[in-house]
Amino acid sequence: MRRFFLIATPYTWLLLLFLVPFAIVVKISLSDTALAIPPYVPKFSWDEGIGAYFSQLDFENFVFLTEDDLYWKAYLSSFKIATISTLLTLLVGYPIAYGMARSAPEWRPTLMMLVILPFWTSFLIRVYAWMGILSNEGYLNQLLLWTGVIDTPLTILNTNTAVYIGIVYTYLPFMILPIYSALERLDESLIEAAEDLGCSRLSAFWLVTIPLSKTGIIAGCFLVFIPALGEFVIPSLLGGSNSLMIGKVLWEEFFSNRDWPVASAVAVILLLILVIPIVLFQRNQQKEQEAEQ
Amino acid sequence: MTTVEFEPWDDPQEKPLIHFQNVTKRFGSFVAIDNLTIDIYEREFYALLGPSGCGKTTLMRMLAGFETPTEGNIMLAGQDIVPVPPNKRATNMMFQSYALFPHLSIWENIAFGLKREGMPKPDINNRVEEMLRLTRLEKFAKRKPHQISGGQRQRVALARSLAKAPKLLLLDEPLGALDKKLRQETQFELMDIQEKTGTTFVIVTHDQEEAMTVASRVAVMDHGKIIQVATPDRIYETPNSVYVADFIGDVNIIQGTTTANGEDSYSVAWADGQAPLTASSNQPFSDGQKCHLAIRPEKIAISADKPEEAANAVQGKVLDIAYLGNISTYHVELPTGVVIKAQAANTRRISRRSYTWEDTVWLSWTATAGVLLAS
Ligand SMILES: Nc1ncnc2c1ncn2[C@@H]1O[C@H](COP(=O)(O)OP(=O)(O)OP(=O)(O)O)[C@@H](O)[C@H]1O
Ligand SMILES: [Mg+2]
Numbered sequence: 001m002r003r004f005f006l007i008a009t010p011y012t013w014l015l016l017l018f019l020v021p022f023a024i025v026v027k028i029s030l031s032d033t034a035l036a037i038p039p040y041v042p043k044f045s046w047d048e049g050i051g052a053y054f055s056q057l058d059f060e061n062f063v064f065l066t067e068d069d070l071y072w073k074a075y076l077s078s079f080k081i082a083t084i085s086t087l088l089t090l091l092v093g094y095p096i097a098y099g100m101a102r103s104a105p106e107w108r109p110t111l112m113m114l115v116i117l118p119f120w121t122s123f124l125i126r127v128y129a130w131m132g133i134l135s136n137e138g139y140l141n142q143l144l145l146w147t148g149v150i151d152t153p154l155t156i157l158n159t160n161t162a163v164y165i166g167i168v169y170t171y172l173p174f175m176i177l178p179i180y181s182a183l184e185r186l187d188e189s190l191i192e193a194a195e196d197l198g199c200s201r202l203s204a205f206w207l208v209t210i211p212l213s214k215t216g217i218i219a220g221c222f223l224v225f226i227p228a229l230g231e232f233v234i235p236s237l238l239g240g241s242n243s244l245m246i247g248k249v250l251w252e253e254f255f256s257n258r259d260w261p262v263a264s265a266v267a268v269i270l271l272l273i274l275v276i277p278i279v280l281f282q283r284n285q286q287k288e289q290e291a292e293q
Numbered sequence: 294m295t296t297v298e299f300e301p302w303d304d305p306q307e308k309p310l311i312h313f314q315n316v317t318k319r320f321g322s323f324v325a326i327d328n329l330t331i332d333i334y335e336r337e338f339y340a341l342l343g344p345s346g347c348g349k350t351t352l353m354r355m356l357a358g359f360e361t362p363t364e365g366n367i368m369l370a371g372q373d374i375v376p377v378p379p380n381k382r383a384t385n386m387m388f389q390s391y392a393l394f395p396h397l398s399i400w401e402n403i404a405f406g407l408k409r410e411g412m413p414k415p416d417i418n419n420r421v422e423e424m425l426r427l428t429r430l431e432k433f434a435k436r437k438p439h440q441i442s443g444g445q446r447q448r449v450a451l452a453r454s455l456a457k458a459p460k461l462l463l464l465d466e467p468l469g470a471l472d473k474k475l476r477q478e479t480q481f482e483l484m485d486i487q488e489k490t491g492t493t494f495v496i497v498t499h500d501q502e503e504a505m506t507v508a509s510r511v512a513v514m515d516h517g518k519i520i521q522v523a524t525p526d527r528i529y530e531t532p533n534s535v536y537v538a539d540f541i542g543d544v545n546i547i548q549g550t551t552t553a554n555g556e557d558s559y560s561v562a563w564a565d566g567q568a569p570l571t572a573s574s575n576q577p578f579s580d581g582q583k584c585h586l587a588i589r590p591e592k593i594a595i596s597a598d599k600p601e602e603a604a605n606a607v608q609g610k611v612l613d614i615a616y617l618g619n620i621s622t623y624h625v626e627l628p629t630g631v632v633i634k635a636q637a638a639n640t641r642r643i644s645r646r647s648y649t650w651e652d653t654v655w656l657s658w659t660a661t662a663g664v665l666l667a668s
Pocket of ligand 2: 350
């Protein structure tokens with residue numbers, strides 16, 4: 001009995017907080033748009049019965065998504081932006097994690113604190129702050145003009161560059177923390193052993209440090225890639241109309257066009273795309289746990 | 294059968310493989326290695342022995358290239374190796390923690406150093422197979438380090454450090470984690486490997502019995518200094534200080550003052566009202582010099598009656614008997630309060646032994662049994 005409750009609790013949780021909402025979204029994606037509240041038909045009524053209700057559902061919206069190239073372009077562009085910014089985050093995050101893991105033990109809690117500290121401020125405010133930094137009259141341009149590096153202000157805000165900066169900045173801690181925890185566990189004597197056996201510093205890094213922090217790297221990449229793919233706030237605030245991301249399309253369908261069924265169809269496809277990396281991520285975590293035993 | 298004496302340290306023609314010249318290593322203000330000068334010869338099995346924290350690991354790490362001496366030079370085959378990074382040294386170290394690469398199989402661990410050398414593939418295969426055979430690990434080649442036992446891991450570490458056939462192999466407490474039987478087996482394996490490959494070994498150990506078994510020479514260290522370097526038998530028979538005598542094996546120390554009474558022979562006054570002891574020594578002692586007489590328990594005979602011929606004989610009372618199976622150690626208290634340990638083989642059954650607690654017995658030893666040491 002106790003076993004039953006132990007297993008039932010997470011499944012009930014999953015059912016209530018994921019499967020039921022998802023089923024509702026799927027249902028809306030199969031409906032037709034209408035001028036009503038809520039803005040779609042059919043609505044279930046006892047008079048017509050369940051058969052008539054289901055007969056009105058169709059895949060029209062999904063077909064529509066394939067007809068208008070806006071959608072698959074948006075998916076592709078999101079995928080590209082998420083991939084590039086994940087790699088950039090890795091490039092920035094790995095050296096930071098490495099430096100933290102190599103620092104004197106008494107410094108580590110402080111450094112860890114500094115990594116987590118930005119979370120104490122609202123995400124939205126931090127993204128707005130970047131608008132102030134990156135705009136044509138922003139601090140970055142002022143600094144560059146003042147030091148004489150450039151003569152005319154750079155246009156960064158409202159380009160994909162700004163989106164990359166925003167994503168790297170926002171998700172950096174998610175990259176640093178798993179890599180740091182992998183590197184911190186790494187035994188220094190393994191590096192010494194590699195050098196003793198003829199490795200240079202660099203090849204010891206490639207042959208020992210990187211493989212042994214692999215699970216951390218993979219975990220970090222997924223933790224950045226998965227939310228970045230559906231990201232909405234960063235592209236709309238920093239990317240403006242120039243950046244095309246599926247999160248933004250979704251938002252516009254819902255709130256500007258009030259086309260809930262199409263918006264729901266977009267969301268369903270996004271989720272199906274995300275299932276693949278999420279499953280891979282789970283695999284990685286499982287492998288890591290097994291390795292620890 | 295004739296055995297060729299292996300004593301390169303006595304041959305002035307012989308060049309040492311390793312030469313430490315006035316090496317000092319400080320960590321901050323702490324002196325870990327203190328003005329150390331030693332020579333280690335090719336094909337030696339050099340054992341470092343000393344209490345915890347005396348600087349053995351530091352010495353090894355300097356040889357491997359992980360620490361640079363604060364002062365002094367380290368020469369390997371006549372070349373100053375201090376500026377040479379670890380990966381460019383013809384030395385390999387077997388780490389006390391083994392430091393096996395957890396992401397690589399046993400086979401790949403052993404091949405690691407060979408691949409870095411750029412050895413051709415077939416040669417690597419042959420060499421790794423050879424190492425696996427030598428350490429009896431053929432069956433485990435495909436496993437990862439966490440899938441084998443501690444003793445097997447230790448042998449992988451050994452195979453890995455041996456694979457490159459280094460000029461010099463550094464073993465930091467290589468057998469510390471093994472049970473006695475496996476340790477002895479591996480000790481003989483090590484000596485065997487050393488004989489076959491001709492590698493020079495430097496081994497750190499806490500176990501003095503191990504040092505005595507495997508070493509061509511033993512270096513006893515204390516507080517970053519070498520106190521004595523000698524062959525195991527000489528370290529045991531003729532320690533150069535009370536510290537070494539006390540550190541290696543069991544010993545009785547009697548304090549006294551010397552008076553010469555013949556060529557290389559001294560009488561040692563050790564207690565009022567007791568006949569002086571006689572000891573021979575080829576170290577000169579002046580009359581009235583304070584000294585310590587060190588005698589191993591097994592060199593002291595125990596008897597019920599006063600032995601007629603003995604150079605030294607003292608009477609005492611049996612205080613305690615430690616039964617060790619093949620031998621017994623008798624703790625005998627002399628009238629002066631000094632307790633002397635004497636060992637005798639248990640040739641009879643324990644119930645029929647000649648002496649028991651509170652018995653009055655005579656202890657005797659020859660003039661050459663003990664070693665006279667200056668204070
Ligand atoms: N990196 C370091 N920083 C400061 N002190 C150190 C460092 N490495 C070693 N020491 C000190 O130097 C001394 C010698 O250390 P070492 O590791 O050589 O001892 P050891 O003889 O190998 O001891 P054990 O038998 O316990 O392994 C110790 O007192 C140790 O505290
Ligand atoms: Mg040590």
